[in-house]
Structures are given as C-alpha cells and as structure tokens.
Amino acid sequence: MSGTVDRPILHTERLILRPFETRDVEPGVEYLITDRSVFMGGPYSRHDAWTHCCHLIGHWAVRGFGLFVICLKGTDEAIGDVGPFRPEGWPENEIGWGLWQPQHEGHGYVTEAALAARRYAFEVLGWETAVSYIDPDNARSLAVAKRLGCTLDTDAAFPDLPDWDGTLVYRHPNPRLASR
Amino acid sequence: MMSHLVEVPELETERLRLRLPLHAEFSTYRDLFGSSRARFMGELDELRAWREFAAEIGLWALFGYGPWHVLRKKDGALLGAVAVLKHVEQPEIELGWHLYDGHEGHGYITEAATVARDWAFETHGFKSLVSYIDRDNARSIAVAERLGATEDKTAQKVDPEDVVYRHNRVMQ
Amino acid sequence: MTLSLVIPTLETPRLILRGPEPDDFEPLCAFLLDHDRSWGFGTEKDRPKAWRWFALSIGHWALRGYGYFTMEWKETGKPCGLTGIWNPEGWPEPEVGWLLYEGFEGRGIAFEGAERARRWAYEDLGMTTLTSNIVPGNARSVALAERLGAQFEKAYDNVEMGAEHLYRHPSPMELGIDPNDRAEVGV
Numbered sequence: 001m002s003g004t005v006d007r008p009i010l011h012t013e014r015l016i017l018r019p020f021e022t023r024d025v026e027p028g029v030e031y032l033i034t035d036r037s038v039f040m041g042g043p044y045s046r047h048d049a050w051t052h053c054c055h056l057i058g059h060w061a062v063r064g065f066g067l068f069v070i071c072l073k074g075t076d077e078a079i080g081d082v083g084p085f086r087p088e089g090w091p092e093n094e095i096g097w098g099l100w101q102p103q104h105e106g107h108g109y110v111t112e113a114a115l116a117a118r119r120y121a122f123e124v125l126g127w128e129t130a131v132s133y134i135d136p137d138n139a140r141s142l143a144v145a146k147r148l149g150c151t152l153d154t155d156a157a158f159p160d161l162p163d164w165d166g167t168l169v170y171r172h173p174n175p176r177l178a179s180r
Numbered sequence: 181m182m183s184h185l186v187e188v189p190e191l192e193t194e195r196l197r198l199r200l201p202l203h204a205e206f207s208t209y210r211d212l213f214g215s216s217r218a219r220f221m222g223e224l225d226e227l228r229a230w231r232e233f234a235a236e237i238g239l240w241a242l243f244g245y246g247p248w249h250v251l252r253k254k255d256g257a258l259l260g261a262v263a264v265l266k267h268v269e270q271p272e273i274e275l276g277w278h279l280y281d282g283h284e285g286h287g288y289i290t291e292a293a294t295v296a297r298d299w300a301f302e303t304h305g306f307k308s309l310v311s312y313i314d315r316d317n318a319r320s321i322a323v324a325e326r327l328g329a330t331e332d333k334t335a336q337k338v339d340p341e342d343v344v345y346r347h348n349r350v351m352q
Numbered sequence: 353m354t355l356s357l358v359i360p361t362l363e364t365p366r367l368i369l370r371g372p373e374p375d376d377f378e379p380l381c382a383f384l385l386d387h388d389r390s391w392g393f394g395t396e397k398d399r400p401k402a403w404r405w406f407a408l409s410i411g412h413w414a415l416r417g418y419g420y421f422t423m424e425w426k427e428t429g430k431p432c433g434l435t436g437i438w439n440p441e442g443w444p445e446p447e448v449g450w451l452l453y454e455g456f457e458g459r460g461i462a463f464e465g466a467e468r469a470r471r472w473a474y475e476d477l478g479m480t481t482l483t484s485n486i487v488p489g490n491a492r493s494v495a496l497a498e499r500l501g502a503q504f505e506k507a508y509d510n511v512e513m514g515a516e517h518l519y520r521h522p523s524p525m526e527l528g529i530d531p532n533d534r535a536e537v538g539v
Binding site: 185186188199200206229231234236239241242267 | 353354355356357358359371374399400402403404405406407408409410411412414415440441442511512
C-alpha cells in the first residue's frame with residue numbers, strides 16, 4: 001500500500017488500485033447504464049447511475065474506506081472497482097468487485113485486484129471476516145469467489161433490499177490465518 | 181503523494197482509435213520486434229523489446245508526444261502502432277509506424293499516421309517530421325508516399341541503410 | 353487516456369527522493385558516459401544511448417509502478433544520484449540499485465537513499481524480498497550492500513550486464529518493518 005492513510009494506493013503485478021474519485025464517475029456511469037450491470041441492480045438510468053457513483057465517493061468520506069477503482073498499471077482510467085464496502089444497512093463487511101468493460105474480462109484482473117483489496121481490508125482495516133453478496137446467476141462472480149477461497153455461508157444474512165431474494169453469501173478466508 | 185498524470189490524447193479516424201499502448205499489449209510488440217530484428221538470443225530480444233517499449237512510453241511524460249497503439253473501432257482489434265518520437269540520436273522529430281501481423285493491405289497505417297502527423301503539427305507546431313525507413317521496406321516507403329512525404333536525400337540518417345522521407349506541414 | 357506515473361516523494365535527513373524530471377538528464381548522462389564511474393551500474397556508450405536509458409527509466413515507472421528516484425541533495429536542491437527499485441524484463445527479481453554523481457561519494461549518501469527506497473518497497477509496495485545485482489570486483493557496491501545487511505547469494509549471468517553477483521537483502525521482518533504498522537508516507 002502506498003499513498004497516504006486517507007488515500008491508499010494498492011499495487012499488484014499489473015494493476016493500481018486507488019480510491020474512487022470524481023473522474024471515475026463518467027466511466028462508472030457508462031458501465032451502470034448497460035446490461036452488464038444487471039447483477040448489480042442495473043441497468044440504471046443515467047440519473048441513478050450517477051447517484052450510485054456519488055455514493056461510492058461519499059462512502060470513502062463517511063467510512064474512511066471504500067471501493068477502489070482498478071486501473072491498468074501506468075494508466076489512470078478506471079476499468080472496474082473492488083474492495084471494502086459497508087454502506088448503512090449492510091449486516092456485515094463486504095468485499096465487492098465489478099469489471100466495467102467486456103474487453104477486460106478473462107485476464108484475471110478481478111481476482112488479482114480482489115486479493116490485494118481483501119488483504120488491505122483484513123490487514124490495514126483490521127477486519128476479522130468479510131463476505132461477498134453474489135447473485136446466483138452471476139457465474140463470473142461465483143468463479144471469482146471460488147478462486148478467492150470463499151465458501152458459501154447459508155446462515156449469513158444479506159441486506160434487506162428489494163430484489164435481493166436468493167442472494168448468495170460467500171465468506172472469505174482470513175488471510176492472516178492462511179499460510180503465505 | 182505525487183502522481184504524475186500525463187494526458188495522452190486519443191485520436192480517432194473513421195475506422196480507427198489511437199491511444200496509449202498498454203503493458204498488456206507488450207507481448208504483441210515483442211513478437212514483432214523480436215522477429216524483425218532477428219537477433220541471435222531470444223532472451224535478449226525480450227529485454228531489448230521491453231526497453232524500447234518502456235522508453236517510448238516514457239517520452240509521453242518527458243515531451244508530451246510518443247507512441248499510440250492503433251485499434252480497430254469495429255472490434256477493438258490491435259492493428260499496429262504509430263508514434264511521434266525523438267530519441268537523442270535522431271536529429272529531427274520522427275513519425276514512425278509498424279503493423280502487427282495479419283493486418284496488412286487495409287490502409288490502416290496510412291489512416292493512423294495521417295491523424296498522428298496532423299496532431300503533431302497542430303499540437304506541437306512542428307514544421308516537418310521525418311520517417312526513417314529501411315531502403316528495402318517497400319511497404320513503408322509506399323505508406324510514406326501515400327502520406328505525401330518525399331525522400332530527402334540531404335537529411336541526416338540514423339542508420340546508413342535508411343532512406344529519409346520528409347513530411348512537410350501544409351499551411352492551411 | 354492518461355499515462356499515470358505513481359511516484360511518491362520520500363525524505364531522509366539529507367535527501368529528497370523524487371520522480372525523474374527532464375532536467376535530471378544532464379547529470380545522469382555525464383555519469384552514464386563516464387566509464388570509470390558507471391562501469392558497475394551500466395555504462396552507456398554515447399549520449400543517445402544515455403537518453404534512451406533515461407526515457408526507459410520513466411517508462412519503467414509506468415509499467416512497473418516503481419523505478420529509480422532522483423536523489424536530491426537537500427542543501428542545494430540539486431540531484432546527487434539515483435536510487436530505487438529496478439526490474440526490467442529479463443531481470444531475475446526486482447533489485448535495489450543506486451548511483452552517485454561526482455563529489456557525493458564517501459559520505460553515506462547512497463546508503464541513506466537506498467535504505468529509504470528499500471523501506472518504501474517493503475512498506476508501501478508490499479515487496480517481501482529484494483536483491484542487488486553487483487558486478488564482480490565492484491568493492492564499493494559490495495560494501496554498501498553488506499552495510500545494508502544484504503548477503504551474497506549466487507553468481508549468475510545477467511542478460512544485460514553479463515556476470516553478476518546477486519545479493520539478497522534482509523526481509524521486512526528481519527528489518528523490523530511491519531507493512532501494517534505505517535505512518536502517513538510521503539511529503
């Protein structure tokens with residue numbers, strides 16, 4: 001992690017993760033208004049997409065942490081987001097992720113980013129446990145969760161929101177307990 | 181925390197999009213570079229290719245010009261590269277290009293190089309650009325001529341095997 | 353699209369470690385062309401080649417997210433050398449490297465800078481090990497590496513430099529660096 005406590009920057013082999021910022025609203029909106037965001041409650045109207053992105057920025061201000069955007073190393077353009085997420089109403093801490101453009105699929109970027117973000121959440125934020133809330137039809141995200149070593153937790157609650165029935169809760173292993 | 185953010189302009193033509201080359205695309209660059217240089221040691225190829233790739237990208241930060249990768253708008257395919265370059269051994273500002281395998285014969289490079297050239301003239305105010313082309317590279321010479329460049333026999337060469345084509349800015 | 357060089361500014365008692373700037377080229381070029389000074393680092397045979405190395409060092413920051421800092425001597429604000437983490441394609445592992453410009457040797461400056469860069473790599477980049485590649489016979493560099501706690505590990509053939517000795521630095525834990533125990537970094 002580099003940067004500052006308020007504005008952490010995570011480095012992975014191919015990626016830079018930095019906090020969601022105002023210049024990321026535009027690519028975020030462009031993603032949310034498409035069908036690709038269906039597992040996140042999309043596609044959204046432009047207004048709702050904009051509000052959602054503002055939420056992600058505000059989350060950092062209120063919580064002191066939030067979703068990082070994923071940038072290919074050497075560039076500043078957000079191609080997705082990943083990281084610690086706990087808005088009001090969430091029963092527990094979540095690690096979320098999303099890749100915004102189809103051409104970035106299939107390279108392992110999400111797994112690479114999620115590993116770094118999760119390590120940050122556990123080691124720097126001091127989380128003891130974390131989950132990911134995943135739509136049962138979201139095969140891609142289910143695959144990522146498995147690659148991250150998550151296990152299905154059928155006892156865990158998920159946010160009480162419309163259209164969330166049937167959401168699967170995957171629990172992350174604590175990297176501090178796993179062998180390096 | 182200092183972050184150097186350098187705006188690398190994206191250029192567009194009817195069929196093409198030009199933007200900063202990505203590290204993920206290095207393998208395509210290396211495959212072409214290695215084969216065209218025909219070096220003895222494969223390992224050296226990779227190292228030299230990476231250094232060239234990295235050095236050209238560094239030019240954007242230093243000078244505000246450098247290489248673009250050329251993508252086909254229709255399907256996002258990576259076609260080749262065009263670049264505005266100056267390495268110290270080159271006496272002038274260079275307009276360079278290369279095509280990746282399998283994309284010959286469509287006029288992509290001419291189209292991409294045209295917009296890159298015009299951008300360089302307009303944005304940086306250069307009066308002319310040169311292209312250093314191996315004298316046996318008929319294809320590249322044809323591109324240079326399609327771009328309206330003419331051979332400049334008096335121009336200083338980088339490699340004795342080169343011919344130098346000059347692109348003059350046409351004042352509107 | 354935006355080329356993003358994520359380069360912090362670091363500080364030591366006598367130095368500022370910062371990203372490369374165009375004006376850094378001249379003193380660097382003088383060093384690289386001077387074989388007596390640069391044989392251990394990598395001599396460049398002419399100005400154009402030195403230039404290419406300089407541009408490469410900037411591209412390295414973009415592609416790797418780390419690279420060589422310019423060391424600025426606080427007293428004068430002028431560059432006194434380079435230090436940082438170097439790992440171009442073909443290198444066995446990332447290494448801590450350093451070079452000093454004329455007039456700055458013999459005062460522990462390279463040590464101060466390299467130690468700071470190494471700490472940054474461990475604390476901020478999350479690196480868990482680092483090496484230094486030293487040309488056989490470079491006693492000065494060996495002394496510095498050993499002062500940093502590095503130990504000879506093996507001889508190997510470096511793609512660019514030929515025969516080299518790989519020294520391994522102490523791990524973060526051995527240096528008492530806990531990546532999670534971090535104050536605000538940067539200037």
